[in-house]
Amino acid sequence: MSYFFNNFSPRQIHLIIFLIVGSLLGYAAYSMKILGLEPCTLCLTQQFFYCLIGISSFVAFLHNPKINFSKLYSIFLSLFALAGMWISGRQIWLQGLPEDEVPLCGPPLEYIIDVFPFADVINALFMGDGNCAEIPWQFLGLSMAGWSFVWFLVILILSLTAIFNSKPAS
Secondary structure (H helix, E strand, C coil), X not given: CCCHHHHCCHHXXXXXXXXXXXXXXXXXXHHHHCCCCCCCHXXXXXXXXXXXXXXXXXXXXXXXXXXXXXXXXXXHHHHHHHXXXXXXXXXXXXXXCCHHHCCCCCCCHHHHHHXXXXXXXXXXXHHCCHHHHCCCCEECCEXXXXXXXXXXXXXXXXXXXXXXXXXXXX
């Protein structure tokens, strides 16, 4: 895939990343509103990283910076994609645990935000609980967390391609 994108400028790659993320967040909204799927804490954290990637790629596209800033944008996109891969990987791991090893389900996120200190809220967002181990949706044998991992990997490859495609203007 990276070979195909070698013909694209970093600005075009940033636009492609933005369009991918927009589509993914649009499907997330569809799955919540139309399909009635409730996102767990790890799903919400993944959506947060998709938002960071989307905003950063859109700003990079609009800014159309010189080579150094273009690489900086792509480095941030890579870091956000790696963080998203870690979160979705954790959810995949939780989904693969035997039933007796799955952590207990915790209270809803709204309750955690209202009652617990900020550190506990962050822990809940990054570590997940038993709710994150449920698999309410699958496509081609992958759960939503599995597909999220794949899309974060695609974004990582695209952002690395943008770094290596950054050439000084001649």
